[in-house]
Structures are given as C-alpha cells and as structure tokens.
Amino acid sequence: MKLFFTIVLACTCIAGGSCLQCFTCSAVSDPCTLDITTCLSTITNCQTVSSQTITFLDESDFETISRIDQRCEVPSEDFSLRTGRVFISQNIHLCSSDRCNDQTEAEPANNTRNGLQCFGCFNSSTESCLANQQRVDCVGRQNRCVDGKGRQRLLPIGSNMVLKGCATTNLCELGVDLRAFSLLLSEVSCCEGALCNGDRGSTTTADPGRQRQDMIVIIIVLIVIAAFSIISLLVLVWRWGKRAVDPPAQRWAVGQLRYHDSAGSDMEPELA
Template identity: 25%
Template sequence: MHFVTLIVGIWLLPKANTLKCYECTPEITGTCTDQAKECTSTDNRCAAMTVLTYTGDSKPREIKAKSCTKAEGCVNGSVNFGFSKTVVECCASDLCNTKHVSDPKSIPNGKKCYSCEGQKCTKTLNCEGDQDYCIKTRVNFGGETLTLKGCASKMVCDENALASLQTVIGPGSSCCQGDYCNSASSASAGLPLLLMSLSCLVLLI
C-alpha cells in the first residue's frame, strides 16, 4: 500500500509544480483571447509579448501574444529593428502574465546601431532603454532571405533567449557590442516584404 502511494505521489509531483499561464495566439487583427492553461513542463515560465510595427507617422500596429515558454530562454527585454519593436516580459507564478506588454517608450540611451530601410542597411538607429547591443538576423520568407538589423537588450542576446525567440526575430540572429558593430551591408528585400515576413512569423508563435 505504501509503495502504491509513493508511486502515485511521484507521478503527481511534477504536475503539481507546473505553472498555469494565460495563453493566446494573435489573430489577423493582432488581438488575442486569453485562456488559462497548465504548462507542460516544470521548467516553464509565463510570457507575454507585444510586437509593434511602424509605417510612417501612423499609430503602430500591435500584435500581442501570451504563452508558456522554457525558463532558460524567457527574458525581460526588447528588440528594435526601427520599423518594428518586440517587447517580452516573463514571470514565474500562476497566471502572472495577465497583462499585455506595453511599449515602454524609452528614451535613447546613446548607443547606435545600423538598421535596414528598403534595400540598404545604412540607417542609424538610436537604441533605447536597456538596448545596449546591436543585432542582425536573416529570415527566410517565400524563398527569399531577408535581413533585419537593429538594437537589442543584453538579456535578449543570450544564446538561449535567441533560440526561444527565433520564430519572431529569425533563427540566424547574432549580437555584438559597440556602436554600428552590426555592419552596413545591403538587405535583400524592401520594407513591405520585411513587414509581411514579421507579421507571419509572429502568427506562428
């Protein structure tokens, strides 16, 4: 009897330690509906993410998402490509990702990186807040390889974080420290295609 109780207790233990998080997958409108779900692993955290895309002077389009995610790649930070900004927040208690992440509207911090505009990646981007690294990434969309460059938080540039965020910022991401260290080489696609690519990537979360 004691043996059966022990086995049942061991089987229930991992489940008892898993978090419950809000999950929502963005629809075409960019909005999503929260559903409370139990994470599948004890090594999960609750995450909330907002992607803002800018076109001219108009109000940025927001794409929001929430999910359980691996703890090792779950960070608080942001990536700024100039025409888009991704902000991520993580937490470690039940249903702690109740709020959507908002744009921190940080002021420039003095760091500068290259960003891509049209076919060229020579535009200066002023990094904001804790974005003290430059980032470059290459994503595949419709058979084309697209280049993105910009600023990123140190925590986002962690190897595990880059792997966790690859559906949003691309699987071929790399970071460097120092003004304009992400080089000024040409991009392979224009802004409209980059925006389309980013939107599709976010919808795959």
C-alpha cells in the same frame, strides 16, 4: 495517451509529494482564458511570457501584436530588438506558488529610452539598408548595437533581410530563437558604444523628429544673431546721427570760447 500521461503524472506527484499547479493559456492581442494544469515534479515555477511585435510600413502606418502565454516553466529568457522599422520584445515573469500566474493580458514592453543610440534599418539588402538607415534610440535593457542578416516574414520586402539596430546582449550570440516572431537570424555581430554599428562614408537618413528639433534650434540661433546685428546697427546709426545733427552755432560757440581763452591768456598783465 493524454489520460495515461495524466495518471502517471498524478502518481509521480503522490509518490514524491505535491506538484505545482499553474494556469495555462495563450492569446494574441486579446485576454486569454485560464485553465489549470499540474506541472512535472521537477518544475518549481509558473511562467508568464509577454511578447510584443511592432512593424512600421511608414511613419503613420504600423501594426502592434501582443501575445501572452501562461504555462509551467520552460527554458526561456527576456530579449529585445529595435531597428526603427521593427520592434520585438519578450518578457518573462516567474512565480512559485500554486496558480500564481493568473495574468490574462500581456504586459506592455519597456519603451523607456536608456540613452544609447544605434544606427537602425530593416531592408532586403545591405545597399538598401545603408541607404535608409537612421538613428534609433535604444530602450529598456538594449545595451548593444547590432548588425544582422537572415530571413523574415514581418514586412513586404521579400524573405531576405539585413538589419541594424539596438539589441539586448543575448541576441548577439544567436542564442535566442526568433522564429515565433517571423525572424530567423543567420549572421549577427554586436558592438558597444553609441552609433558603433555605422559604416563610414555611408549615407544616413536622419530621424524625422530629431531633424525637426535640430532645424528649430538652428532657426532660433539665426534669429538671435539677426536680432543682435540689428540692435548693433541701430546703435551705430543713432551715434552717427547724433553727431550729424549738432547745431553749427553750437560748434561755432565752442570754437569762439576756445579762441577767447587763448586770447585772454596772451593779454593777461604780468605781475610786478
């Protein structure tokens, strides 16, 4: 059957001109071995798909899985999701010449912060998600804050999943198939603006790194206030001490001088 398909494809390419040739390969966390394939006459691009999944069991225990797929172009698109405990991304690169997709390792994901922050969590229920949510810095093209529900096989929390985090716009429309990433979203809603996906009155867990930075700033401010207070107190003590140690004789002499000035003005002879 495969031989028959190859013969038909070759005849089609001969009849209609030349068909594009692309490399094919697939590998997880390792370089892939390239093979050559001839694409259908309707395909004009070779495609490289680089994807990455990072899962955090805690702050120090995490796993990174990178995958590369080389092929003739099929419908696909870039996307990215970050919840604090889970990060997934997919990047598509196209080229249009024969065997142009010769990359053997996945491209690294875009982890450049873009200034947007959203609340993030990834738990088995709404209650546990709200109780453990934290602020998440969005990266790359993530331009929406997201709330979602569905099923998962990424973390040992059971199959049901509730999430909050940062996402690219296309994830907000349930238009991206995430089953290859062990995720299946059944509900999703997105909003624009910093921290717009937070529930009022809910308990939030601050990001540890940001919490340490805030604590350092508070300590510095307290030190500056304390130093200013100590300096002001020392200046007051110095002024009070200077007045207290003036010699009595000096004060008496000043008084006598004022007395003589007063007496001398009374005894001054009148002019004729």
